[in-house]
Amino acid sequence: VLPAPNPQIMLPDAAALQTAVALLQAGHCVAFPTETVYGLGVDATQDQAVAALYALKGRPSFNPLIIHVADVAQLEGLVVLSPLAQLAAQRFWPGALTLILPAAPTCPVALLARAGLPSVAVRIPDHPVALALLRAVGRPLAAPSANRSGGLSPTTPLHVAHSLGVGVPLILAGGKTVLGVESTILDLTTPQPVVRRYGGVSLEQLSAGLGQPVRYQASVADATPTAPGQLSSHYAPQKPVRLNVTTAQADEAFLLFGAELGLRGGAVRLNLSPTGDLYAAAANLFAMLHVLDATGCSAIAVAAIPPLGLGLAINDRLQRAAAPR
Numbered sequence: 001v002l003p004a005p006n007p008q009i010m011l012p013d014a015a016a017l018q019t020a021v022a023l024l025q026a027g028h029c030v031a032f033p034t035e036t037v038y039g040l041g042v043d044a045t046q047d048q049a050v051a052a053l054y055a056l057k058g059r060p061s062f063n064p065l066i067i068h069v070a071d072v073a074q075l076e077g078l079v080v081l082s083p084l085a086q087l088a089a090q091r092f093w094p095g096a097l098t099l100i101l102p103a104a105p106t107c108p109v110a111l112l113a114r115a116g117l118p119s120v121a122v123r124i125p126d127h128p129v130a131l132a133l134l135r136a137v138g139r140p141l142a143a144p145s146a147n148r149s150g151g152l153s154p155t156t157p158l159h160v161a162h163s164l165g166v167g168v169p170l171i172l173a174g175g176k177t178v179l180g181v182e183s184t185i186l187d188l189t190t191p192q193p194v195v196r197r198y199g200g201v202s203l204e205q206l207s208a209g210l211g212q213p214v215r216y217q218a219s220v221a222d223a224t225p226t227a228p229g230q231l232s233s234h235y236a237p238q239k240p241v242r243l244n245v246t247t248a249q250a251d252e253a254f255l256l257f258g259a260e261l262g263l264r265g266g267a268v269r270l271n272l273s274p275t276g277d278l279y280a281a282a283a284n285l286f287a288m289l290h291v292l293d294a295t296g297c298s299a300i301a302v303a304a305i306p307p308l309g310l311g312l313a314i315n316d317r318l319q320r321a322a323a324p325r
């Protein structure tokens with residue numbers, strides 16, 4: 001027997017977009033697909049709406065949100081775009097890059113969404129449904145990943161429904177997300193550009209696109225962590241996670257990568273990419289962790305993933321999934 005269709009999940013046709021706009025204007029949240037993961041959006045300028053979003057996610061309120069816009073023109077009055085920021089925008093937007101920029105003096109984004117910081121994180125997502133929604137609503141949307149705080153990120157509409165339940169009035173369906181890991185966060189408020197979170201755009205792509213070396217540096221741990229992705233335990237399944245495994249226990253679920261020669265054991269085995277393709281692996285990462293987490297296995301064992309290019313983002317998520325809770 002098939003489960004009854006969930007009325008909160010809708011195909012993103014004109015009627016659904018109209019409903020989404022009405023909900024957002026009234027201060028409710030709407031989940032929508034992006035090329036990275038599903039986002040849970042609210043009107044970034046409404047304090048109450050942002051507060052409700054934090055409550056729904058169970059998110060520590062010191063974690064600021066990414067503000068999504070449809071085009072660069074919508075950033076007018078929100079942030080200050082330096083020449084380097086304009087170059088980054090031209091090279092990487094729409095796309096999986098978030099820029100941390102100084103807030104404009106007139107910035108209408110709710111202080112709660114910025115966690116009181118003098119900067120704002122902004123991005124233009126590369127997904128037709130996200131862009132259609134942003135254009136239709138005509139307001140910046142604050143949108144964290146559409147999951148309960150600390151849990152696995154959602155790459156399908158059902159992940160959103162399962163993680164957040166009836167608290168989300170509308171989920172716009174857009175299939176499985178293409179990239180599967182969140183955007184790369186690039187801090188442009190520092191003298192040199194610094195990546196604060198590994199993500200869909202690699203350090204190599206950034207360095208080439210910006211014509212200067214770009215490095216990764218977690219921000220100094222202080223009273224205001226600049227990225228929750230930097231909390232050591234994050235993106236975590238329910239089950240314990242064990243990394244760089246070559247032989248899994250008989251009662252473990254085994255997440256593999258590449259050729260399976262020499263990778264033994266495991267009660268359930270899933271391969272992120274049998275051909276060793278890091279893009280495919282990133283796209284499958286959260287979906288396969290969701291599946292393995294739902295098995296009766298004692299733990300999730302994960303094979304080594306090469307720490308190159310997109311592999312840095314994958315390893316970063318896996319290390320946080322495996323960190324002590």
Ligand code: TXA
Pocket residue numbers: 034036037038039040063064065066098100114117119120121125143144145146181182183184185197225226227228229230
């Ligand atoms: O791919 C993505 O980025 C997805 C999709 C939905 O766009 N969104 C996402 O949002 O991953 P979230 O809320 O899970 O992560 C937002 C990150 C956090 O690590 C937060 O600390 C950082 O952005 N952030 C936001 N504003 C910031 C600021 N002003 N300074 C430093 N970090 C900031």
Ligand code: MG
Pocket residue numbers: 144145153
């Ligand atoms: Mg998240």
